Amino acid sequence: MAxxxxxxxxxxxxxDAPARPAGMxxxxxxxxxxxxxxxxxxxxxxxxxxxxxxxCFALFAAAFNLxxxxxxxxxxxHAAYFGGASYVAAHAAKVWGLTPELSVLAGxxxxxxxxxxxxALSIRRQGIYFAMVTLAxxxxxxxxxxxxxxxxxxxxxxxxxxxxxxxxIPLQDNISLYFFVLAVTFGGILFLYRIVHSPFGQVxxxxxxxxxxxxxxxxxVNRYKLLVFVLSATFAGLAGATKSQVFQLASLTDVHWSxxxxxxxxxxxxxxxxxxxxxxxAAAIVTMQNYxxxxxxxxxxxxxxxxxxxVLLFREGIVGVISRWLKRxx
Amino acid sequence: MTLALEARGLTKEFKxxxxxxxxxxxxxxxxxxxxxGPNGAGKTTCFNLLTKFLQPTRxxxxxxxxxxxxxxxxxxARLGMVRSFQISAVFPHLSVLQNVRVALQRRRGESYDFWxxxxxxxxxxxxxxxxxxxxGLAEFAHHEATxxxxxxxxxxxxAATLALEPQMLLLDEPMAGMAQEDVERISxxxxxxxxxxxxxxxxxxxxxxxxxSDRITVLARGEILAEGDYDTVSKAPEVIDAYIxxxxx
Numbered sequence: 001m002a003x004x005x006x007x008x009x010x011x012x013x014x015x016d017a018p019a020r021p022a023g024m025x026x027x028x029x030x031x032x033x034x035x036x037x038x039x040x041x042x043x044x045x046x047x048x049x050x051x052x053x054x055x056c057f058a059l060f061a062a063a064f065n066l067x068x069x070x071x072x073x074x075x076x077x078h079a080a081y082f083g084g085a086s087y088v089a090a091h092a093a094k095v096w097g098l099t100p101e102l103s104v105l106a107g108x109x110x111x112x113x114x115x116x117x118x119x120a121l122s123i124r125r126q127g128i129y130f131a132m133v134t135l136a137x138x139x140x141x142x143x144x145x146x147x148x149x150x151x152x153x154x155x156x157x158x159x160x161x162x163x164x165x166x167x168x169i170p171l172q173d174n175i176s177l178y179f180f181v182l183a184v185t186f187g188g189i190l191f192l193y194r195i196v197h198s199p200f201g202q203v204x205x206x207x208x209x210x211x212x213x214x215x216x217x218x219x220x221v222n223r224y225k226l227l228v229f230v231l232s233a234t235f236a237g238l239a240g241a242t243k244s245q246v247f248q249l250a251s252l253t254d255v256h257w258s259x260x261x262x263x264x265x266x267x268x269x270x271x272x273x274x275x276x277x278x279x280x281x282a283a284a285i286v287t288m289q290n291y292x293x294x295x296x297x298x299x300x301x302x303x304x305x306x307x308x309x310x311v312l313l314f315r316e317g318i319v320g321v322i323s324r325w326l327k328r329x330x
Numbered sequence: 331m332t333l334a335l336e337a338r339g340l341t342k343e344f345k346x347x348x349x350x351x352x353x354x355x356x357x358x359x360x361x362x363x364x365x366x367g368p369n370g371a372g373k374t375t376c377f378n379l380l381t382k383f384l385q386p387t388r389x390x391x392x393x394x395x396x397x398x399x400x401x402x403x404x405x406x407a408r409l410g411m412v413r414s415f416q417i418s419a420v421f422p423h424l425s426v427l428q429n430v431r432v433a434l435q436r437r438r439g440e441s442y443d444f445w446x447x448x449x450x451x452x453x454x455x456x457x458x459x460x461x462x463x464x465x466g467l468a469e470f471a472h473h474e475a476t477x478x479x480x481x482x483x484x485x486x487x488x489a490a491t492l493a494l495e496p497q498m499l500l501l502d503e504p505m506a507g508m509a510q511e512d513v514e515r516i517s518x519x520x521x522x523x524x525x526x527x528x529x530x531x532x533x534x535x536x537x538x539x540x541x542x543s544d545r546i547t548v549l550a551r552g553e554i555l556a557e558g559d560y561d562t563v564s565k566a567p568e569v570i571d572a573y574i575x576x577x578x579x
Contacts, residue, residue: 200442219441231444
């Protein structure tokens with residue numbers, strides 16, 4: 001080689017650099033496999049409703065992480081898609097009498113549409129301005145959820161019936177509902193994994209690494225940002241719509257700005273930009289809220305303390321730290 | 331002569347300060363044209379105007395007979411006019427192969443497919459490796475770009491740029507901060523890739539572009555000082571005064 005610093009300064013593995021095989025690495029396959037086995041057994045070990053809540057939030061956080069960790073965009077209004085979809089899905093099941101899968105689909109489609117509108121209007125702003133614009137829009141969605149005639153105001157939409165899946169399989173029983181939720185959320189998370197590892201995901205990574213360079217290669221970066229925004233909103237909506245079927249309820253809690261904050265917390269605690277971080281973060285936060293519920297308002301304080309400790313001691317999040325130890329992406 | 335790129339009356343003002351003042355520039359198709367000047371001469375501003383990373387206050391820019399004055403930078407790239415950056419522009423945590431593939435992906439319209447596996451991208455491997463070989467990085471194809479030396483990052487950047495099959499290359503100080511050996515290597519590379527393309531490069535140093543460029547434009551304080559081949563500009567008294575003289579005393 002003609003270049004002068006070839007020898008010592010060059011990469012150590014110059015000769016035996018392996019061609020990284022494409023597709024899901026064995027480690028990730030193994031983790032997903034173990035996770036699936038664990039989740040199949042879970043409803044027989046813990047209260048199924050609690051397990052379903054964890055899974056819905058895991059999907060929500062994973063969807064949010066697609067935007068923050070892989071798109072490099074901090075939205076502070078993701079409750080709009082999560083909660084918005086839960087209202088539409090609840091309404092579809094209760095008033096229109098749709099089957100669960102169609103209700104969930106309706107909610108998800110609504111979130112995608114909402115994501116397209118809000119995304120198109122906010123994507124031109126960057127950093128803190130982007131976060132503020134998304135927050136402002138989410139507040140509008142909150143207002144609409146409070147005021148629109150079909151939302152039930154302060155009460156939300158209550159006692160949403162659990163229908164029959166495809167009109168055939170009854171989901172009234174918690175265990176059968178659990179497997180429906182498992183299929184939706186696990187499938188959703190796998191699809192998010194695919195997005196990250198797709199040709200589009202590759203471009204997204206390039207934009208995140210060096211945006212001006214991506215522009216100079218002819219990429220219209222705003223279109224890619226909009227697409228990742230819409231995809232993230234869609235899967236956040238899928239999570240919210242599914243949750244409304246589990247709790248038979250759509251309420252203002254899910255569109256409130258504090259829900260937008262909570263998903264940021266889950267993602268950062270678990271490890272943003274990692275595959276499994278949001279799942280771990282969501283599980284940790286939901287478990288904490290569940291088992292510390294007797295402490296009332298103290299839960300928020302404990303959460304705050306954990307968050308501060310997390311940010312101070314392990315900035316990459318739980319999974320981020322493990323990933324650094326193992327020297328492998330997780 | 332046929333012009334690849336032409337600027338007329340190009341002016342850029344920043345809040346009362348004129349960085350580029352009434353510059354007329356003509357780049358002949360198939361030539362290597364250098365834009366040089368001392369620090370603060372407005373080279374980089376001029377370069378950013380031509381590549382549309384900045385909007386001119388006044389003036390027009392024509393590329394291959396088409397008015398591009400109001401176009402977006404990504405649009406210009408798709409017309410076949412691709413720029414490089416002063417700080418080496420690679421995607422640091424992508425492999426060398428992936429760096430070039432990202433460029434190919436755009437041209438082939440495979441960049442929005444979010445439902446496909448990235449395995450699909452391996453179809454571009456052979457072509458990408460061709461460009462990587464052309465710049466002498468074949469043995470590093472599977473290394474992350476961040477592991478490469480400075481000179482090699484520059485070479486990688488050129489490989490990715492070539493993958494777009496541009497008609498015109500705009501290089502922003504391609505040799506800045508390079509060891510002599512790398513300078514020669516990159517010079518040779520530029521000469522090679524310029525065979526059937528137009529190249530406009532910005533440089534700080536006149537000697538670097540001496541035997542590389544067909545035509546040299548010297549900028550100082552935002553205005554054109556002299557223009558011509560190396561012999562003409564290096565002997566022009568105003569150039570010696572403002573630039574070479576100052577640098578050699």
